[in-house]
Amino acid sequence: MPATDYSSKHAADGTVLRHPERPQPRYSLPRAVKNFRLLMKNKEDTSLVFKIYESLPSRGFMPRVEQLALSERGEFLRSTEPNLPEILDDHAQLRKTPKGSLAHAYCDFMENEGLSAAGLVAEADKLGRAKYPDLVQWFGDRSRDTHDLFHVLTGYGRDALGEQCVLLFTHGQSPTQGHLLIGYAGAANIKKIALGLKGGGKAPVMGAVRQAKATGKGAPSLINQPILELLKRPLDEVRASLNIAEPTLYRECHRIWREEGIDPYNMLATENAGEDELASA
Template sequence: MTAYQTDIAGTESASDGTLLRDPRRPQPKYSLRKAYGHFRDLLKDKEETSHVFKIFESLPSKHFLPRVRALTLSERGEQLRAEEPFLPPILDDHDALRRLPRGSVAHAYCDFMESEGLSAAGLAAEADKLGNPKYGDLVEWFGFRQRDTHDLMHVLTGYGRDGLGEQCVLLFTHGQSPSHGHLLIGYAGALNIMKTVKSRAPVWKACRQAHRTGVACPPLVAMSIRELLAKDLDEARAELNIPDPHWYRECHRIWREEGIDPYDLLAKKSQPEAVAA
């Protein structure tokens, strides 16, 4: 029995009738100009997550739908949709996650989210602020799944929420799911750090390592997140080919040696200079 079907009109859908792509969904339009404008806005306020979503909307990948089709119209995709229809309730149930063994991915995830004051539901809420309509199709399920595993990627890779850490996670994500949006934010962001922070820190090496790690790591979107959370963190990293982020840690070491706070890289610049950069 196949995990999908095609109706008379040629519309692909899962065996339960869920459409691969709702025909009402607008065709994405590629605009590098819009993406760059949102990127400049993001540089001014990196906490305004909506700019990130707008960048990705402006730079749609032609490979996205084939990736959605390959996973969702498979028996594996059917199983994941049945077991993990929406990740935020799973990821935000810290009481349940804390019952998993110490040293697990789950404990590290809870530690990270609680220390940063984050939640998976909060990230979803930021995306909802864009006001985009919901279609309930497989494209939506896949897209939400990619979005909702962002902070889990921080935990697995060891990259923090500082400026460089975010660039590295986005480049790791590009290795997993290539799009020009990841490249723009990741590498242009790295260049911005190198331009505005005079230092000998190996920023470019850190970003290249993150990109290579994402390529070597199997796609998280196709994994059982419940099973991943239950794994020992070190064992999970070994299985996923995720090495210690050596060059990222070296950047932090050098910055601190130079009197630069890695979590406030523009601290020594005046506001006008920071905006101009």
């Protein structure tokens, strides 16, 4: 069966679905495993994470891009939300929404963590990856720019387990072997570290990431949603409408660890973790 010619498909404004010069992804499990091992040794090298994803391309990726980007919804999102970082970093405007809104929760999260949407873009740009004027670029950028919204909507923090849960939630939404490899391997490493800490091994770490994956699968695709409209609505209402349940097992892990005097946000820095720690992806 011949490969689909995505470079012959265009949006209404003429933007090509996939630029003909964009390199074709090549599946290589050995390359992914090699880069994962390098990531284990050098946890700060985020370029290795992208190399893992690039080594394990999803067959469903381009169909997902086409389904959204060439739809009426995609046209609407591109026209009303052309630059999500500008929208998400305008906290003064976002704070004009009612208290209790997703916008307020997002601003609180980003300000408490010292983050910005523009900062995430800058980190990605440091990798020096080529950009192309196509809808794949738009889809990929939108996926990147909504990452921190995933944290807010799901209730998973930026601790090591929270990051693995977001990865598996994302896999539930957009399945890729890269999410599975990093998410489950990271969770298994957290479990290993917890077993070495007094009382820490009782926490349902693997159950928490499996719950995150199931929640992501059961929720409509978040990048398909009108972010501007969601931001104005009450956070609890948005979660209910998107079928995002409480992260009960993740919170149970935190409860158990805190009762044992273990800081969930500092587990990987503890001396007991030794050299086996894996920084969140």
